[in-house]
Amino acid sequence: MLLQTVNLIKKFDHRVVLGRVNINLWDGEILSLIGPSGSGKTTLLKCIAGLEPVSGGNILVREKDVTGQKANQRPVVMMFQQPLLFPHLTVMENIIYGLKIRGTEKKTMMAAGEEMLQKIELPGYTRRYPFELSGGQQQRVALARALIMKPQILLLDEPFASLDPELRSSIRNWVRRLLKREEVAAIFVTHDREEAMIMGDRLAVMIRGRILQEGSPFEVYKKPANRDVAELFSDGLVLDDRRFVPVDAITVSDSEQQVNKDGFLAFKGRVAANWIKAGHHMIRVEVPELGREVSLPASKTYSVAEEVLLVFPRDRVYIFPQNNLEMEME
Amino acid sequence: MFVSPARPEQQEKPILTNGIKIFVLLFFCLPFAILLLQSFSAGWQWPRLLPGTFSWRAWQSLSREPRMIPAISITLLIGLAVSLINLILGIPAGKGLAHYRFRGKSLVEAVFLLPLLIPTLAVVMGIHIFMIRVGLTNTVWGVILVHVIPTLPYTIRIFRHAFENLGSKWEEQAATLGASQLTIYRTVWLPLLIPSIHSALMLSFVISLSQYALTAIIGGGNVVTLAMVYFPYFQSSNRSVLACFTVIFALLPLSFYLLMYSLYKLFIRGPGHYRGC
Numbered sequence: 294m295l296l297q298t299v300n301l302i303k304k305f306d307h308r309v310v311l312g313r314v315n316i317n318l319w320d321g322e323i324l325s326l327i328g329p330s331g332s333g334k335t336t337l338l339k340c341i342a343g344l345e346p347v348s349g350g351n352i353l354v355r356e357k358d359v360t361g362q363k364a365n366q367r368p369v370v371m372m373f374q375q376p377l378l379f380p381h382l383t384v385m386e387n388i389i390y391g392l393k394i395r396g397t398e399k400k401t402m403m404a405a406g407e408e409m410l411q412k413i414e415l416p417g418y419t420r421r422y423p424f425e426l427s428g429g430q431q432q433r434v435a436l437a438r439a440l441i442m443k444p445q446i447l448l449l450d451e452p453f454a455s456l457d458p459e460l461r462s463s464i465r466n467w468v469r470r471l472l473k474r475e476e477v478a479a480i481f482v483t484h485d486r487e488e489a490m491i492m493g494d495r496l497a498v499m500i501r502g503r504i505l506q507e508g509s510p511f512e513v514y515k516k517p518a519n520r521d522v523a524e525l526f527s528d529g530l531v532l533d534d535r536r537f538v539p540v541d542a543i544t545v546s547d548s549e550q551q552v553n554k555d556g557f558l559a560f561k562g563r564v565a566a567n568w569i570k571a572g573h574h575m576i577r578v579e580v581p582e583l584g585r586e587v588s589l590p591a592s593k594t595y596s597v598a599e600e601v602l603l604v605f606p607r608d609r610v611y612i613f614p615q616n617n618l619e620m621e622m623e
Numbered sequence: 624m625f626v627s628p629a630r631p632e633q634q635e636k637p638i639l640t641n642g643i644k645i646f647v648l649l650f651f652c653l654p655f656a657i658l659l660l661q662s663f664s665a666g667w668q669w670p671r672l673l674p675g676t677f678s679w680r681a682w683q684s685l686s687r688e689p690r691m692i693p694a695i696s697i698t699l700l701i702g703l704a705v706s707l708i709n710l711i712l713g714i715p716a717g718k719g720l721a722h723y724r725f726r727g728k729s730l731v732e733a734v735f736l737l738p739l740l741i742p743t744l745a746v747v748m749g750i751h752i753f754m755i756r757v758g759l760t761n762t763v764w765g766v767i768l769v770h771v772i773p774t775l776p777y778t779i780r781i782f783r784h785a786f787e788n789l790g791s792k793w794e795e796q797a798a799t800l801g802a803s804q805l806t807i808y809r810t811v812w813l814p815l816l817i818p819s820i821h822s823a824l825m826l827s828f829v830i831s832l833s834q835y836a837l838t839a840i841i842g843g844g845n846v847v848t849l850a851m852v853y854f855p856y857f858q859s860s861n862r863s864v865l866a867c868f869t870v871i872f873a874l875l876p877l878s879f880y881l882l883m884y885s886l887y888k889l890f891i892r893g894p895g896h897y898r899g900c
């Protein structure tokens with residue numbers, strides 16, 4: 294195993310930010326870490342990178358305890374939300390920054406730098422300065438600066454958050470391919486579901502400083518461990534702390550006929566919004582009885598404020614394997 | 624963060640530069656021009672707009688002042704040393720105040736500000752006794768140290784502000800790429816702090832330059848800076864000689880600025896654009 298955190302705890306003053314976090318990362322693997330903002334994702338990365346001291350627990354890299362090591366001694370490189378290219382250095386000087394500190398020979402360094410520029414598809418940018426680059430280009434240079442170090446572990450903290458959506462979706466595929474080609478193991482932090490699914494071989498869901506579920510993205514999507522995970526990562530209607538209906542089981546109806554059928558449940562709702570996504574009519578329905586909202590595809594157009602029924606078969610109700618209450622007590 | 628093309632600044636420029644131009648003309652160029660004229664005049668009576676006769680007399684009499692050259696040299700030396708000490712102490716102190724949380728931080732901040740709040744003369748009376756004991760009175764070193772008192776609070780504030788603006792993200796980025804604390808200072812902080820270093824150097828140099836009482840008390844008449852020679856001239860009735868002296872006095876910080884500027888141009892490459900960040 295490449296990276297292992299064992300009961301990692303981080304407290305700021307007396308507030309617990311990370312509570313006994315156990316995360317594993319294997320060679321060449323990309324782990325998506327998803328969670329709402331403020332759930333401790335960035336703090337976890339900073340602890341692994343050595344930028345934040347931990348309050349308890351251990352960090353092991355290839356079974357070796359690195360908890361006490363300084364950031365600059367760890368085989369870990371972190372990339373932040375902002376590109377943070379040093380503004381007084383050229384693109385090339387930025388890329389080879391880490392190699393230079395290591396004392397790499399100049400020739401080797403320059404050759405590696407040129408190669409990296411090719412890989413990030415910015416040849417000829419050697420002497421440019423960061424301010425001459427667009428946001429996406431800056432982020433690519435930042436990635437090159439990290440990858441050139443050939444880190445054992447790369448930590449990516451929402452690296453595309455500052456890019457516009459279109460650029461974001463193209464760059465994420467590109468980054469995933471590059472990481473796979475370079476065989477770098479990475480933890481990829483995001484609060485975007487789609488991004489987490491696309492980027493990660495495996496997924497970990499972090500809420501309130503705890504890892505609530507780990508698994509393949511589809512597994513987590515289809516079988517959320519508890520209400521929090523379902524609300525964050527799955528599409529569907531959370532009925533209560535124990536039960537959940539996936540969106541593909543729900544049909545939208547404006548008649549009451551189906552409800553009378555045995556084996557079906559129905560909830561009254563009101564259309565809050567409608568839009569088209571990937572060619573499908575979508576509606577957002579408020580369910581006053583549950584105090585929740587759900588987005589789902591509809592077979593026809595509904596107008597806003599229209600009353601609808603959400604109908605689903607009883608046997609499609611999914612029961613969470615974990616109870617939130619139990620989680621809190623743990 | 625990253626400096627985008629300076630478009631918004633350009634829009635504001637016309638009003639701003641005109642304002643600055645008028646300000647500079649009125650409060651800097653005009654007084655200086657009058658000083659220059661005065662230094663070359665041989666009698667300038669009210670209500671004449673310009674001096675009636677010009678002469679070199681004032682400059683000649685000043686050039687006969689034997690203390691002039693040594694005073695200028697020692698002033699430059701002290702100013703330079705004071706500025707450097709300010710950098711060495713001010714940068715880490717500013718960083719500490721900006722980036723770290725620790726117990727008693729507000730107390731430390733208050734202590735750093737005290738030299739500005741308490742009349743320096745009052746403090747120096749105590750320091751004088753201490754310096755007599757350690758044998759620093761009447762020495763250049765003593766004067767340099769005592770000039771640090773009224774300058775350091777400003778320097779710390781300048782760097783504190785700069786570090787607050789820069790944030791600790793740069794340091795984290797460099798550290799994760801393998802840089803040690805020392806390397807981070809050399810490769811990241813110093814280049815990013817250049818505008819602040821510039822201000823701090825200038826400010827401490829100018830403050831050091833104009834110290835009279837502190838130099839007199841600690842230097843004990845042995846350390847004769849330009850201010851020590853200059854201030855007694857106020858009592859002289861010859862306004863032209865005083866004007867000459869003032870011109871020389873004003874040229875010192877100006878030449879220091881030019882020296883700094885050329886060093887800055889010589890050693891710092893890269894676009895000027897990042898300097899604002």
